[in-house]
Amino acid sequence: MSQLRKQGLTRRALLSRAVAAGALAVAGPGFIAAPDAAWAVEVTAISEHQMATLLQMARDIYPHDRVGDRYYAVAVKSYDVTDQKQMVADGIAALDAAAREAGFDTYLAAGWEDERVAILRRIEDTPFFQTVRGGLVTGLYNQKEVWPIFGYEGESFSHGGYIARGFDDIDWL
Amino acid sequence: MAQAAKFDLNDDNVVVIVGTGAGGGVLANELAQKGVKVVALEAGGRYMPEDYVNDEWESFGQLAWTDPRTTSGDWRVAKDFSGLPAWIVKAVGGTSVHWAGASLRFQDHEWKARTNYGAVEGANLLDWPIDGAEMAPWYDKAEAKLGVTGVGGRARLPGSNNYKVFEKGALAVGYKEVHTGNMAINSADYDGRMACQQTGFCFQGCKWGAKWSSAYTDIPRGEATGNLEVRDHAHVARILHDDSGKVTGVEYFDKDGNLQMQKARIVAVAGNSFESPRLLLNSHSSMFPDGLANRSGQVGRNYMRHTTGSVYATFEHPVRMWRGTTMAGIIRDEARHDPSRGFVGGYELETLSLGLPFMAAFLDPGAWGREFTTALDSYENMAGMWIVGEDMPQADNRVTLSDTADAFGLKVANVNFSDHPNDIAMRDHAYARGQAIYKAVGATRVMPTPPYPSTHNLGTNRMSERPEDGVVNRHGQSHDIPNLFVSDGSQFTSGAAENPTLTIVALAIRQADHIAKEMAAGNV
Numbered sequence A: 001m002s003q004l005r006k007q008g009l010t011r012r013a014l015l016s017r018a019v020a021a022g023a024l025a026v027a028g029p030g031f032i033a034a035p036d037a038a039w040a041v042e043v044t045a046i047s048e049h050q051m052a053t054l055l056q057m058a059r060d061i062y063p064h065d066r067v068g069d070r071y072y073a074v075a076v077k078s079y080d081v082t083d084q085k086q087m088v089a090d091g092i093a094a095l096d097a098a099a100r101e102a103g104f105d106t107y108l109a110a111g112w113e114d115e116r117v118a119i120l121r122r123i124e125d126t127p128f129f130q131t132v133r134g135g136l137v138t139g140l141y142n143q144k145e146v147w148p149i150f151g152y153e154g155e156s157f158s159h160g161g162y163i164a165r166g167f168d169d170i171d172w173l
Numbered sequence B: 001m002a003q004a005a006k007f008d009l010n011d012d013n014v015v016v017i018v019g020t021g022a023g024g025g026v027l028a029n030e031l032a033q034k035g036v037k038v039v040a041l042e043a044g045g046r047y048m049p050e051d052y053v054n055d056e057w058e059s060f061g062q063l064a065w066t067d068p069r070t071t072s073g074d075w076r077v078a079k080d081f082s083g084l085p086a087w088i089v090k091a092v093g094g095t096s097v098h099w100a101g102a103s104l105r106f107q108d109h110e111w112k113a114r115t116n117y118g119a120v121e122g123a124n125l126l127d128w129p130i131d132g133a134e135m136a137p138w139y140d141k142a143e144a145k146l147g148v149t150g151v152g153g154r155a156r157l158p159g160s161n162n163y164k165v166f167e168k169g170a171l172a173v174g175y176k177e178v179h180t181g182n183m184a185i186n187s188a189d190y191d192g193r194m195a196c197q198q199t200g201f202c203f204q205g206c207k208w209g210a211k212w213s214s215a216y217t218d219i220p221r222g223e224a225t226g227n228l229e230v231r232d233h234a235h236v237a238r239i240l241h242d243d244s245g246k247v248t249g250v251e252y253f254d255k256d257g258n259l260q261m262q263k264a265r266i267v268a269v270a271g272n273s274f275e276s277p278r279l280l281l282n283s284h285s286s287m288f289p290d291g292l293a294n295r296s297g298q299v300g301r302n303y304m305r306h307t308t309g310s311v312y313a314t315f316e317h318p319v320r321m322w323r324g325t326t327m328a329g330i331i332r333d334e335a336r337h338d339p340s341r342g343f344v345g346g347y348e349l350e351t352l353s354l355g356l357p358f359m360a361a362f363l364d365p366g367a368w369g370r371e372f373t374t375a376l377d378s379y380e381n382m383a384g385m386w387i388v389g390e391d392m393p394q395a396d397n398r399v400t401l402s403d404t405a406d407a408f409g410l411k412v413a414n415v416n417f418s419d420h421p422n423d424i425a426m427r428d429h430a431y432a433r434g435q436a437i438y439k440a441v442g443a444t445r446v447m448p449t450p451p452y453p454s455t456h457n458l459g460t461n462r463m464s465e466r467p468e469d470g471v472v473n474r475h476g477q478s479h480d481i482p483n484l485f486v487s488d489g490s491q492f493t494s495g496a497a498e499n500p501t502l503t504i505v506a507l508a509i510r511q512a513d514h515i516a517k518e519m520a521a522g523n524v
């Protein structure tokens, strides 16, 4: 969680400084944040629009309705570095171009997941898409914090295994 | 414990073993117990149960062989995991650190696949030069060594949640031979190792030592004799020979990257089925331009990986399959040879579970969107099984030297694999059966999942009666070079339906007996 910084801003202050950056995040100078200010990600190398787009892409590639945006934000935060800047800029420009072909101003302007997925399908064979998708496999699912949402219990040795903790407790068969 | 031996680099009376996994680790101990001096060279580091981690990716980083390899052929692994054709270990103990512990004997007919299956177009089937009767006493010894459950008076393990779903479905569709398996996992304390605590991280190294691995059994026991020296971080680059064509030692890179030369009376290769042929091929010389032990041209050929695949299913209620042994039970009814099913040979169905991180990577590699993520949303309600069936040896499914080089500048293995039609027919049959089993217990969704990077790697230095058909004879001894042996799964003439390691261990015990006798007789 270290990459995520709570900004200590009030919701009103945050929103007054921010512009809506799509369905799920607001972007301000140097950050994107949840509309309710529950979390925020600092953006340094890439633009706020690009970070907000990456975040939405991550959600649309691996949508889990019970997994909050902050986990997706952690998963894509690693693209906010100088040596990824060009790759991200080119990739998102291509994504927004694909969105325009589909009749939207940008990818983020498409309101329904189905519409955005259709746009993603147009670019899914590109190295940019595959890099983002591949990175999410570990970037999202290997966050220990998301495991409980899926019920996965992780490490068990220190608890003495499951021998006395329900390895055979199934009761509905 | 006695001080582990240290042998001189110029000591030409030692047996050098390359690799310390299921094959090499057992051979090393068995020879040491008989008083033979052994130097075992292992490319990886040494990790013990206290070092293993209950975390899939972290453990992968600790133990897996991630040196470069390349792939070709039409198998999906070449596309999804092009640099990772196999998921195996680089560490003292080899892949016996990772393995799930399923320990099955071959069925008698499987030793004679060519005779019993007949000619199969496109397959390079061959009978083993040995059979079930000859192997029976060696299997007895192997089962006792590994502490296999369900044989030798050892109780089977209790059934986990994943097993109970599987068992109920299996019985509902009419299967009869369904149980918690023959596992090299202690159901009660045995041989100084404790009983399984059902922690569920068998693939990451058993922190309790309940599962057999050569890393903490055979290897330390061999060292305790004073006859075995294990050098870790010792990557063998080349096997050397003299003008008479006998091998004389090996060159290896030590932990500091310096090239060393260890002399040897005998060299035994046990680097698993990619590295063993790679080493033989990389050891080519003017006398052996196609690589050592390769007059037949068979080194690297007939690579087998078992016909695999998984079936996962989700249910209305939780299963929590990750709790307990990773492989928790088996259905054996389909293991028979019955060509009326549309294929030769048979397959086993074995429960399997992956943690969430590996499930995300392996359930449907490359997939995205809600079809994929809704399956993971039901991870807690998921049960899983793995297919392991006999695949056909094919001459062009083979390991060759790639143009890519590793950090030492050594050419790496390219692994070429394409399914045989028999493999596809078997997999489709198994997918259908697996789905029927789960539907019989109320599965809400079933998922026939593609094969993972190979865990069973077999056949690239196969055993044959006639020198022109294979690389080694009935004792794993090179047809061409009498003091060169192959001691791992690459000896397999055919793959059988069973998980291979019990057979690898039985062959290693038998080979140690042969080597010791031949040395005593002055023949090698």
Ligand SMILES: Cc1cc2nc3c(=O)[nH]c(=O)nc-3n(C[C@H](O)[C@H](O)[C@H](O)COP(=O)(O)OP(=O)(O)OC[C@H]3O[C@@H](n4cnc5c(N)ncnc54)[C@H](O)[C@@H]3O)c2cc1C
Pocket (backbone or CB within 6 Å): B018, B019, B020, B021, B022, B023, B024, B041, B042, B043, B044, B087, B088, B089, B090, B091, B092, B093, B094, B095, B096, B098, B099, B100, B101, B102, B103, B104, B203, B234, B235, B236, B237, B270, B271, B272, B273, B275, B276, B279, B327, B454, B455, B456, B457, B487, B488, B489, B490, B498, B499, B500, B501, B502, B504
């Ligand atoms: C996840 C998983 C689960 C499995 N479950 C089962 C199971 O339930 N039942 C079963 O029967 N089998 C199982 N297997 C397969 C089993 O682990 C292997 O069949 C067995 O370990 C192979 O033994 P081996 O001696 O051929 O090679 P390994 O055990 O792989 O040992 C080879 C060793 O050689 C070393 N080496 C390679 N090249 C060199 C070199 N040039 N110089 C020095 N050292 C070198 C490697 O680092 C390695 O340590 C499983 C495998 C995996 C990955």
Ligand code: SF4
Pocket (backbone or CB within 6 Å): A161, B185, B195, B196, B197, B198, B199, B200, B201, B202, B203, B205, B206, B207, B208, B209, B210, B211, B324, B325, B326
């Ligand atoms: S489930 Fe049993 S065998 Fe597997 S790691 Fe845990 S204690 Fe070891």
